[in-house]
Amino acid sequence: MGMIGGSLDAFIGSVHRRGAALDGEIELVCGAFSSNPEKSKETGKALYLPEDRVYGSFEEMIRREKELPEGERMDFVSIVTPNHMHFPPAKMALENGFHVVLDKPITLNRAEAEELKAIWERTNLVFCLTHNYTAYPMVKEARHLIKSGAIGKVRKVIVEYPQGWLSQLVESSGTNKQAAWRTDPSKSGAAGGVGDIGTHAENLAEYITGLKITELLADLTIFVEGRQLDDDANMLLHFENGAKGILHNSQICNGEENDLNIRVYGELGGLKWRQMEPNTLVWTNQEKGSRIIRTGVNAESRAAQVHTRQPAGHPEGYVETFANLYRNFAFAVRAKEAGQEPDPDFDFPGVEAGVRGMAFIDTVLKSNSNGAVWTKFE
Amino acid sequence: MGMIGGSLDAFIGSVHRRGAALDGEIELVCGAFSSNPEKSKETGKALYLPEDRVYGSFEEMIRREKELPEGERMDFVSIVTPNHMHFPPAKMALENGFHVVLDKPITLNRAEAEELKAIWERTNLVFCLTHNYTAYPMVKEARHLIKSGAIGKVRKVIVEYPQGWLSQLVESSGTNKQAAWRTDPSKSGAAGGVGDIGTHAENLAEYITGLKITELLADLTIFVEGRQLDDDANMLLHFENGAKGILHNSQICNGEENDLNIRVYGELGGLKWRQMEPNTLVWTNQEKGSRIIRTGVNAESRAAQVHTRQPAGHPEGYVETFANLYRNFAFAVRAKEAGQEPDPDFDFPGVEAGVRGMAFIDTVLKSNSNGAVWTKFE
Amino acid sequence: MGMIGGSLDAFIGSVHRRGAALDGEIELVCGAFSSNPEKSKETGKALYLPEDRVYGSFEEMIRREKELPEGERMDFVSIVTPNHMHFPPAKMALENGFHVVLDKPITLNRAEAEELKAIWERTNLVFCLTHNYTAYPMVKEARHLIKSGAIGKVRKVIVEYPQGWLSQLVESSGTNKQAAWRTDPSKSGAAGGVGDIGTHAENLAEYITGLKITELLADLTIFVEGRQLDDDANMLLHFENGAKGILHNSQICNGEENDLNIRVYGELGGLKWRQMEPNTLVWTNQEKGSRIIRTGVNAESRAAQVHTRQPAGHPEGYVETFANLYRNFAFAVRAKEAGQEPDPDFDFPGVEAGVRGMAFIDTVLKSNSNGAVWTKFE
Amino acid sequence: MGMIGGSLDAFIGSVHRRGAALDGEIELVCGAFSSNPEKSKETGKALYLPEDRVYGSFEEMIRREKELPEGERMDFVSIVTPNHMHFPPAKMALENGFHVVLDKPITLNRAEAEELKAIWERTNLVFCLTHNYTAYPMVKEARHLIKSGAIGKVRKVIVEYPQGWLSQLVESSGTNKQAAWRTDPSKSGAAGGVGDIGTHAENLAEYITGLKITELLADLTIFVEGRQLDDDANMLLHFENGAKGILHNSQICNGEENDLNIRVYGELGGLKWRQMEPNTLVWTNQEKGSRIIRTGVNAESRAAQVHTRQPAGHPEGYVETFANLYRNFAFAVRAKEAGQEPDPDFDFPGVEAGVRGMAFIDTVLKSNSNGAVWTKFE
Known part of the structure; x- marks a missing residue:
């Protein structure tokens, strides 16, 4: 997973990281955590990422990761920027063959959303929108x-x-x-x-x-x-x-x-x-x-x-909803790669x-x- | 208190009777409990009323009670009939000098309500509408x-x-x-x-x-x-x-x-x-x-x-709301009779x-x- | 009902009176509300009792009520004094043929309780101990x-x-x-x-x-x-x-x-x-x-x-528990007088x-x- | 972190792994997940561990990890076996210089506990007992x-x-x-x-x-x-x-x-x-x-x-308590290595x-x- 947005002082970025980490199925391998390269670097360091996988912009990240050999490069992007910065990285990620997890709302406005849908429909990629509350x-x-x-x-x-x-x-x-x-x-x-x-x-x-x-x-x-x-x-x-x-x-x-x-x-x-x-x-x-x-x-x-x-009575909470989304997303990616249908009980919200x-x-x-x-x- | 409506099988009549009885300030002395005289009689008997104070109609009750000497006759009427039978007895009671407690809604429609208000304003009588939930x-x-x-x-x-x-x-x-x-x-x-x-x-x-x-x-x-x-x-x-x-x-x-x-x-x-x-x-x-x-x-x-x-933790409930209304009404009647202003902390809903x-x-x-x-x- | 104890500033006396009044089955007809005759008189007045039915002591009340013609005299006593004053009036009431409602605990100590039990067993009277919480x-x-x-x-x-x-x-x-x-x-x-x-x-x-x-x-x-x-x-x-x-x-x-x-x-x-x-x-x-x-x-x-x-959702509370006890007690008294067994679903705690x-x-x-x-x- | 116990069908092992993973401060690098080497291997595979870091016994793990160069070998062990298997691996880990996280109760009996305490006191190592409920x-x-x-x-x-x-x-x-x-x-x-x-x-x-x-x-x-x-x-x-x-x-x-x-x-x-x-x-x-x-x-x-x-209203639950313990433990290990006192607000239960x-x-x-x-x- 490569993360776009989510520098140290952001709320939702850390929630996504914790959700993704919870089940041990997903590893954060790179990030463009801020439009401020200094801040991005700092965040990457705090997250124990190697320096060369911390990028100054999402464009750089997508471009450079794509150049890495399969197996080494990130499998998907997780976009946790403010709303106005949802569409550009989502579009670019899809167009470059990366699956996408995107914080809601999907885009800044409906026109962008329709465009993103059209782009996504042309790919064979998995898309998850983190309306997490339905994952309880x-x-x-x-x-x-x-x-x-x-x-x-x-x-x-x-x-x-x-x-x-x-x-x-x-x-x-x-x-x-x-x-x-x-x-x-x-x-x-x-x-x-x-x-x-x-x-x-x-x-x-x-x-x-x-x-x-x-x-x-x-x-x-x-x-x-x-x-x-x-x-x-x-x-x-x-x-x-x-x-x-x-x-x-x-x-x-x-x-x-x-x-x-x-x-x-x-x-x-x-x-x-x-x-x-x-x-x-x-x-x-x-x-x-x-x-x-x-x-x-x-x-x-x-x-x-x-x-x-x-087991009963050991309270599950908010972070588990993100974990549910990320795990189900990971399963869907694997099913996709294996040419299988995803299991409908492991659903998650998408472009629709x-x-x-x-x-x-x-x-x-x-x-x-x-x-x-x-x-x-x- | 004389009750109009509230035969044995009615829900709200018994609530009113219990509320009125709770504090020992009000005594049920007569009733016209049903438009069915047989049913009225039966109810009166079950409530230990003397036969001659159980009436076959509200008109009879108001007329006959008015003829009784002060101190013996009922002080006020409590009307607990279905909505369409709110206006006629309320009007007649007010016009014959009896204070009124009336179950809500005040009348069948707004025209009746306005007319009742006009009648009430010409009297010097106390009127309580039992919107009981505000009495908690x-x-x-x-x-x-x-x-x-x-x-x-x-x-x-x-x-x-x-x-x-x-x-x-x-x-x-x-x-x-x-x-x-x-x-x-x-x-x-x-x-x-x-x-x-x-x-x-x-x-x-x-x-x-x-x-x-x-x-x-x-x-x-x-x-x-x-x-x-x-x-x-x-x-x-x-x-x-x-x-x-x-x-x-x-x-x-x-x-x-x-x-x-x-x-x-x-x-x-x-x-x-x-x-x-x-x-x-x-x-x-x-x-x-x-x-x-x-x-x-x-x-x-x-x-x-x-x-x-x-004291704290001894649950007070629904019946106490009616008791509050009846007690406050009784206090207001006494204040009125003594030519005093009612205490504003002992308020209750009225014609307005x-x-x-x-x-x-x-x-x-x-x-x-x-x-x-x-x-x-x- | 004649009440022993329960002057105006007491907590439990008014609870008993409200409970007894709630269902309209029981009427307070006399009382010895305090060992202080002045206080007793004052309480009786506030409760609208005739002066000649307000007594200066429980002994006086029991004696004098007994002399009244049946139908006029109290049917039973309700004893709501502090614990040390439970046994004497309960004993005297039973010995004079009055049914008894008694606040808990039954007596000051076990010896008194056993003695009261023995006295009660010799009578054919109804006895209720107001462990009210089991009446919910x-x-x-x-x-x-x-x-x-x-x-x-x-x-x-x-x-x-x-x-x-x-x-x-x-x-x-x-x-x-x-x-x-x-x-x-x-x-x-x-x-x-x-x-x-x-x-x-x-x-x-x-x-x-x-x-x-x-x-x-x-x-x-x-x-x-x-x-x-x-x-x-x-x-x-x-x-x-x-x-x-x-x-x-x-x-x-x-x-x-x-x-x-x-x-x-x-x-x-x-x-x-x-x-x-x-x-x-x-x-x-x-x-x-x-x-x-x-x-x-x-x-x-x-x-x-x-x-x-x-009906559902109209909260019933503490006062209803006393009403339940008093009503069930009243039913048991009537059953007793009619020579019938009391209905077991209308039970209440007794001497045992x-x-x-x-x-x-x-x-x-x-x-x-x-x-x-x-x-x-x- | 190297884990002892916690094969796939165990309850508490996965809780520990999730807790350790939540904040991204700790990485599972090796494990001896079961006394059954087959089962241990299977678990390691499911957890994406390299085969050579999945061991058939805790003794093997501790011995072999110790031989790895610093920076590569595990920093500490997490012991999540049934109670009778708490003492042996805890003792061995401490004696070989590894910090320890141990599920409660500390040992099978008090004698073992006292002995473990004595061993721990001779080391300069960090010890955490996962009484997790005090970490809320x-x-x-x-x-x-x-x-x-x-x-x-x-x-x-x-x-x-x-x-x-x-x-x-x-x-x-x-x-x-x-x-x-x-x-x-x-x-x-x-x-x-x-x-x-x-x-x-x-x-x-x-x-x-x-x-x-x-x-x-x-x-x-x-x-x-x-x-x-x-x-x-x-x-x-x-x-x-x-x-x-x-x-x-x-x-x-x-x-x-x-x-x-x-x-x-x-x-x-x-x-x-x-x-x-x-x-x-x-x-x-x-x-x-x-x-x-x-x-x-x-x-x-x-x-x-x-x-x-x-933020408020985003429920935190059970898994966070383990995350709290693991994070605080990690902080204490770092403080120890830096020769500093641990922060008392980041406390956790220990040998005592x-x-x-x-x-x-x-x-x-x-x-x-x-x-x-x-x-x-x-």
Whole structure:
């Protein structure tokens, strides 16, 4: 694996590295960790990479690695840069024959996403978009239960993603790098919280239910004076099967950490899951009451089981979701190289999910700018 | 107290009787428990009332009680009939000089509500509408904290009221009296779940925040085939101070019991409360983390304290909310009779809250019937 | 009902009155609320009793009420005095033909308890000891599930009763009447926390499991300097069927409210219940995971159902446990008067439970004073 | 790092490997994964090790690695064998100059532990015993708060470790390797559950409080017929400062996963922590109520902060505790090599904790075999 972005002071880069390392299936062999060559070098050194595999730019890395003999050169790139720097390295990597792991959202805007999709379709390469929250075992189990009819036809979906870390204008502090780029349209894209976390909520809802949102209505707000992008979004949803829904994401819910959660109600029961207690899935039923499904205890699906590493009660967490994605990606690469189909229980989001996310952002922005009106997905 | 409605097989009548009895301040002295005189008599007997104080109709009760000497006759009426039978007895009671406790919603429609308000304003009588959920001590404390600036200016309000008991067409079973009248427009009014529980959510949100909703957008659904009234509602809200909100109520959230809950986020913190764990209020803050406020432990407001009966950890529940309303109503009657102002910490919802609820229902229905569009309160 | 003790500033008296009033089956007709006649009068007045039914002493009340014609005189006495004043009025009431409701523990010591039992056995009267915590619907359900074999043979019982209200020497403040008498051996008996709350834990464990403790080992402590009675107790238990257990009660668990809770593990599963969330019972199983049983939702036993007043999700609490006891007691009195057997699903603790509690206290004190050694029940 | 034990079908070996890999500070370079050379080879292959670094026995590994040039040979051994195979490789590694990471309990019995301690004291090597549960950030914070006086003098400690996985005689199934060796005295030592999990509870209690247990009383049981070692233990504790405590561990709590938890009450407040929700620490106080301390939110100690990898609400779990130990161990090795003192906030359990654990086991067994009597630590 060669990493693009992810210098020492970045949040998501180290998460990717830990996720990739966890199962011992993937080795970091090179990196272009920063557009600042000095910073890249420093990071490479801290990661015990040989100096000659630490590059000053992603272009250099892709070019030079390609020249190395097979077996020695990196197998794939992992791109963990801010959003505006997703498309260029992803495009170049694919065009040079490297598989790609890319942090979400896929690109800065929908046009880039469509272009990237077109490029990818011309290759025979594996592409993983790290919508990691769908890699929790209990999310797999929820998806399985709905698919198997356990709660009947889905009627109502409530998906929430409240955070509080942007309750104040922290991006102007000069010390919060995360906040700075995420609230800067030139780096983050036209959406703020909707792009950063709203897309996770959308991805989670569609993944678990297996249903597409067909139209939505979005009411976006910038609550913190001086901010440039939305920090709060309230949406109503219509799903393809007639189900109705609510999605809200916020970064001004003062005191909330990272409380992505979903509730799905069907004709025969319901399911509830919270990211912050990820090993618990609650299966509700009007007459029978609630059953607790727990990681490592009583998940019935193979999909949940193969994403579980520890025995019951040994908490699995956030880093394991990245490990799940990287491991499944590695398996898919091997299957590809062996000319085999990948195992569907070891799935991960790809280009389609990325384009879907950009369509979601587009539809949300369009709805909101037209006065928070009902807007169909195009 | 004389009761109108509330025969033995009704749910809410016995709740009112228990609430009224709890503190020993109020005695049931007569009743017209059913439009069926036989049933009324039977109920009166089961409640140990003398035969001559059990009436065959509310008209008879009000007329005959009025003829009794003061001190002997009932002091007030408690009306616990289905919605369509709220207005006639309330009107007659007020016009005959009796204070009134009335189950919510105030009337079948807004016109009746406005008329009742006009009648009440001509009297010098006390009127209580039993929006009981705002009578929990921790709701009082939440209101106090927001008023005192503890969470700063309110930005976002999420209020939910999911139930699951109408997940199937139980109203056609012939055995569920509750379900039958609540889903029948002639008895319940033009709204189903919105009138039954949505109004509680609206009342809770406005009471706690002290803010009025100025416009809303409502997406109503009848999920269960054969049902006549809405069983699910998703709404977006705008508040007078610029805060945004979400309100959803549902009776098809299969497996949910009675999960009224609210989250309010301000510039400086947030508050979270759930009716099903009513003695806990969570005060969130981005830097300091969460503090748990508990009934009988650390509520700082007198309003919370005077609505607390037991020491910490001796759970207070639903029946105490009715007891709080009845006790506060009794205190207000006495204050009125003594020519004093009522104590504001012993408050309860009145005609205004009732009219507000009808305005809410009207606005919701109008928004929905126009295609789920933004609609201002009139 | 005539009440002995329970003046306005007492905690438990008002709980009893509310419990008795809740269902409209019982009326307070007289009282001797304090050994101070002035205070008794004042309390009676506040409770709207006629002056001539408020007495200056329990002796006077029992004597004078007995002289009243049947139908007019009180049916039973409710005794809510401090422990040292349990035996005299209970004895006199029974000897004068009045049924008795008595707050726990039954008497000041075991000798009194045995004597009271003997007196009661000579009468044909109904006796209720208000170990109220076993009157929760989910406790009834737990007992039913164990009896029905749902968790197999019981192996391990953990019952806890932590409180924190005596973390400091509050009894010397002069303002905490509760604390003052409860830590005074002349009023409370030879045990402090063990008598006050340890007996509730013992009663709960034996009631739910249907098993008797046969021997125990108790390590008692007085943590707060200047206190005269135990404020902390740790015990190991042996049950008659070979099950092992732990019981601990404390009043110095700083920050704990009233957290009585129990866990019972059998060969096939387990049950967990907490008084502070009384409407939830968790049924654990190694392979199937946990099921949540909730008041008003999915309790299978009639015993749980007949102790449930509200629909699901309308929290029932502490006051309902007293209402359950008083209602069941009233039913038993009527059955007795009608010459019928009482319905076993409407049960309540009686003299036997009281004597058992005193045996428990004795055994604990004996074990502790011998150096915390294993001690058999006598 | 060279690993001893931990073939593919072992539980704890893979946990160690993942923990060691997580931060990219440690590389697995060789292993003797099984006493069965075939199995060792297979494991090495699956872990992408070169064939010549996969050994048939630990003796061979230590001998051969020692012969490699510095910089190439392993820096330390990680020993993850069953208990009876802890002492021999640990001894040999130390005697040949290798630092050691060793799974707990340190050895099969106390004599071995003392001998190992003596050997270690003669070296200048770093030794880590993987009592991993004390490596959670919230455990560090709890220790810090107690040390800083936040809850005053400690009075009561309740530490529990219930599991349910040995509720049936699974060791005889032939398919549960874990269960088989853990219930076999020749491999596990004289204690069953007490050695496996009781020692974790003891370690946690003493680490958090900073207090030593001075005497205890233990009541051990074998509930499952046919089992050779204790599967349930109930203990009372006395601490050096006069605090009292309860410790119980069980593997027959049917339906419990891995619910290690602790409550500590002092004069001024209390602390509560559960391993299964490891990122939450509750700080209780009688007047102020409870405060929630969360990983990544409001921990005040540097010790907690340096053991936190993700921002708030991105759950950290079990694998991170091993990563913490391995990283801290690696830092200590480097400090040692640089002749520096290790940073006390990056601490980990060592030989002392191991000897302490064996003393605990010895005292427990002695108490139990004498009839569950009070027994002092020797």
